[in-house]
Amino acid sequence: MSVDLSSPSVLTACPPPLATERLRPLSFDRTAPRDLVHRRAIGEVLLTDWIRHGPHRFKVGAQWPRGHGFYGPVGHRWHDPLLAAESIRQTSSLVAHAFYELPCDHPTLMTELDFSLSPHALRLDDRPVNVELTIDCTDVTLRGDLLAGMTMNVGLAWGAVRLGHGRMTLNCLRRSVYRRLRGAYAEVPVRLPEQPAPLPPHEVGRAVEADVVLGRPPAGADTTDPYEGAWPLRVNWAHPTLFDHPTDHVPGMLLMEAARQAAQRLAGPGAILAPAMTNRFHRYVEFDAPCLVRARLAMTGVGTYEVRVTAEQNGAVAYECDLVAHRAPSTSRTRR
Structure with missing residues (x-):
């Protein structure tokens, strides 16, 4: 939610x-x-x-x-x-x-x-x-x-x-x-746990680390399948758009951005457009526990993809997304 x-x-x-x-x-x-x-x-x-x-x-x-x-x-x-x-x-x-x-x-x-x-x-x-x-x-x-x-x-x-x-x-x-x-979770926490190191910005279609919401996979979590991946979610309270005002849980727009960045990471170099998304928010994503973003990509044509993304926390799926992606006919690897 x-x-x-x-x-x-x-x-x-x-x-x-x-x-x-x-x-x-x-x-x-x-x-x-x-x-x-x-x-x-x-x-x-x-x-x-x-x-x-x-x-x-x-x-x-x-x-x-x-x-x-x-x-x-x-x-x-x-x-x-x-x-x-x-x-x-x-x-x-x-x-x-x-x-x-x-x-x-x-x-x-x-x-x-x-x-x-x-x-x-x-x-x-x-x-x-x-x-x-x-x-x-x-x-x-x-x-x-x-x-x-x-x-x-x-x-x-x-x-x-x-x-x-x-x-x-x-x-x-x-x-x-x-x-x-919400109980104790109704209050905005005083501080965040230490956040994972970000993926390189160009790998997720971003120009600066502050805009990256996916972290580097933990040791041993890499997959050999190029069409799927899993990354820890990163939270940056200083972000002026995603955290325009304090909130007691991870905002839905941050989860949607995580889904798009996961799709970009799997699609590889070259910007992708995600013109269609379905998003389901099942549970609150809290700040005090790791959240793992999983994604699997399927090619549906030349330069077109369907991507399934989930965010999991404390053993439960908190968020699900299905998105359609198109590769942009541009040589730029960043969105700025």
């Missing part, structure tokens, strides 16, 4: 829209308030605007920059697909707070996040991408008058260009219930 624990002090809920509100275009002139998307840094906010179109139907604007400090261009050719994942994740917070009036001190639990995007539509342009997300919420459940859970079905478009679609399932808890559920 992946839980967002950030707690803004003030939230102004959006009133129902006027009849003309549904007719206006989305604006991309400024970012959404950081509180609504659970970010501390303005530079990490992707969302710009939001409109209600029905009881459970909404439109949200997002802008993807041509260069992001972490989710930068892939192979100097494509926008990073994880911008879509982060846009969907931020949208779940905005929709829950602005439209369903969920108090901000209620933790939200991400249990599923999927997306499938068109590689052609992700091609870089000479300007940022103004993305329109169309949200249809299903399986909306309330506990009393408070949101308890929902599934968001998301369509993504850039003007007349269809980028793809996504899906996310969200559960919501009162903070008191979350604290009872």
Whole structure:
């Protein structure tokens, strides 16, 4: 599971829209308030605007920059697909707070996040991408008058260009219930255990060690099969994107990045694009115990792959991912 624990002090809920509100275009002139998307840094906010179109139907604007400090261009050719994942994740917070009036001190639990995007539509342009997300919420459940859970079905478009679609399932808890559920783990730990040495950045499609989330395999853990591998997960609390604010467990976006880096490591030199991912978050990944990321790659065509990734901790599978990867027609080995 992946839980967002950030707690803004003030939230102004959006009133129902006027009849003309549904007719206006989305604006991309400024970012959404950081509180609504659970970010501390303005530079990490992707969302710009939001409109209600029905009881459970909404439109949200997002802008993807041509260069992001972490989710930068892939192979100097494509926008990073994880911008879509982060846009969907931020949208779940905005929709829950602005439209369903969920108090901000209620933790939200991400249990599923999927997306499938068109590689052609992700091609870089000479300007940022103004993305329109169309949200249809299903399986909306309330506990009393408070949101308890929902599934968001998301369509993504850039003007007349269809980028793809996504899906996310969200559960919501009162903070008191979350604290009872988590027990001692409800507190952010004082320090991290010693972290494993990172893999070389170029092997996982990164330019600097600080962005590497996979460690070198422990002695005796290497496999002779070039299509599978296992690496310890690395956590870096100083990372400005993955740890924009403190959290009591490993964030879901870090696990998704680990899956992509594992796929890149198995695919070998040359940047890969992962335009489709299905992600299941079964358990919390804690900071106080080693987590092993396992991956197996299968070639499905020339320069195309399917990769199965799991993250295991304390003898149980905490996270599963299936992703599709395409090799970028670029000689660059890093994403920057």
